Amino acid sequence: MKHACVIGWPIKHSRSPIIHNYWLKQHGLAGAYDKREIAPDGLNDFVAAIGREIAGCNVTVPHKEKALELVDDIDETARAVGAVNTIWADAKGVHGANTDVxxxxxxxxxxxxxxxxxxxxxxxxxxxxxxxxxxxxxxxxxxxxxxxxxxxxxxxxxxxxxxxxxxxxxxxxxxxxxxxxxxxxxxxxxxxxxxxxxxxxxxxxxxxxxxxxxxxxxxxxxxxxxxxxxxxxxxxxxxxMLLHQAVPGFEKWFGVRPKVTPELRRLVEDDIARTS
Ligand code: NDP
Structure with a gap:
């Protein structure tokens, strides 16, 4: 079973698990996605474990710039923007991309x-x-x-x-x-x-x-x-933008390109209304 997550510090309010777990369920995939609070001094070890314990992650504040230096290669967008928000691993190494664009x-x-x-x-x-x-x-x-x-x-x-x-x-x-x-x-x-x-x-x-x-x-x-x-x-x-930036990461980790549906939007809207 493949596992991915979002990392940040703090991470309590991230809505990414709602998005990815909706897609996992929608596509009947045996995967898991959670949120992990990673302090700055734990980032190196976390990224080093990608590809072994975890398929990849989304990256949020304050790690987006530092993560760029820790992966094996980055895409053109991440280089131009100076930040990585999506990481995955394959046989060639650990890759970073910026999907905010x-x-x-x-x-x-x-x-x-x-x-x-x-x-x-x-x-x-x-x-x-x-x-x-x-x-x-x-x-x-x-x-x-x-x-x-x-x-x-x-x-x-x-x-x-x-x-x-x-x-x-x-x-x-x-x-x-x-x-x-x-x-x-x-x-x-x-x-x-x-x-x-x-x-x-x-x-x-x-x-x-x-x-x-x-x-x-x-x-x-x-x-x-x-x-x-x-x-x-x-x-x-x-x-x-939050929903669409999640699409490429899900595809890399779980092998299916998901869609941003009105139902997904409503789920996250409800969470925002409940928690803010
Ligand atoms: P940064 O901290 O990198 O930049 C913050 C920006 O806000 C800077 O331009 C800063 O100006 C300005 N700013 C902050 N406080 C003030 C103030 N009191 N008066 C005037 N300007 C101010 O944050 P990000 O660029 O990462 O994020 C910006 C916003 O975009 C956040 O609200 C974030 O949640 C949102 N966001 C939404 C995404 C989505 O998917 N919808 C994705 C990414 C971000 P200065 O340079 O002068 O400090």
Whole structure:
């Protein structure tokens, strides 16, 4: 029986076991998936055991960057983003990938088909790990312009230099001038997440045709999405990204490519409602 898990520190609130155990049951597979709290000083030993005691794992905060150095090879996306969130082993060794990019793109493809129609002009709020995945994904879809707006301007500049594409760094003070041309607005900061300060921006002047998406999924309907909806914008929440980023890992460990179904989404939504 194959075994996989999600590792993090802490890991209590991870919804990954709900997702993978739903798929295991749906496909009638004799596998198991759980969550394991791994402290930073235990990460080396854990990764060294992959392929023997465990088929692989998802990796979350704070291990995504360190995990990149511990696997035998990484995919192009993990290299560009600078983080690994999925690990599996085969005869050639232990491999690391970043599936947040696929999660971000597939979520929008499913929820808002045609969202990447040219000209794709994006405003991305944030310059952390999640924003890196978003910017890499937008470049891969041929974005004509990506403004990276971040509290720490240097971090936005670093992201822009690392990933290239038609991106530029900007301050929050420039947002008002950027919104009229945007066809996509993405919140990739942690602002608006339960327990964090709210994201306090005005959507005044935002292109009426712009799609608005938030990577935060607790709460599901963030204040950003609420105010975008009130202005008549199409919105997409961050839960779909979590569900879609899980697909490649499941396929690697258990050999079946699973689907993100409405039933799975409802299961995780119920858990969020119950536990937050
Ligand atoms: P990081 O810690 O790497 O980055 C956090 C970002 O938020 C930075 O841009 C940071 O700005 C900004 N930020 C934090 N606090 C403030 C503040 N008080 N004022 C202004 N800006 C602030 O986190 P991640 O990039 O990994 O994650 C970002 C969010 O995306 C999280 O909420 C996470 O849960 C979510 N996420 C969702 C996923 C999904 O599947 N839906 C997948 C991955 C992440 P600065 O650089 O100036 O510090």
């Amino acid at each position: 696929e999660g971000f793109l597939s979520n929008l493809d499913q929820a808002a088909p045609g969202w990447d129609r040219a000209p794709l002009k994006a405003v991305v709020l944030g310059a952390g790990g999640a924003a890196r995945a978003v910017v890499f994904g937008l470049i891969s879809r041929g974005a004509a312009d990506i403004a990276i707006v971040n509290r720490s301007f240097e971090r936005a500049e670093e992201l822009m230099k690392d990933l290239g594409g038609k991106s530029r760094a900007a301050h929050f003070g420039e947002l008002r001038a950027l919104l009229p041309d945007a066809t996509l607005l993405v919140n990739a900061t942690s602002l608006g997440m339960q327990g964090k300060p709210p994201l306090e921006i005005s959507l005044d002047g935002l292109n009426p045709k712009a799609l608005v998406t938030d990577l935060v999924y607790v709460p599901l309907k963030t204040p950003l999405l609420e105010s975008a909806e009130a202005r008549g914008h199409k919105t997409v929440d961050g839960l779909g």
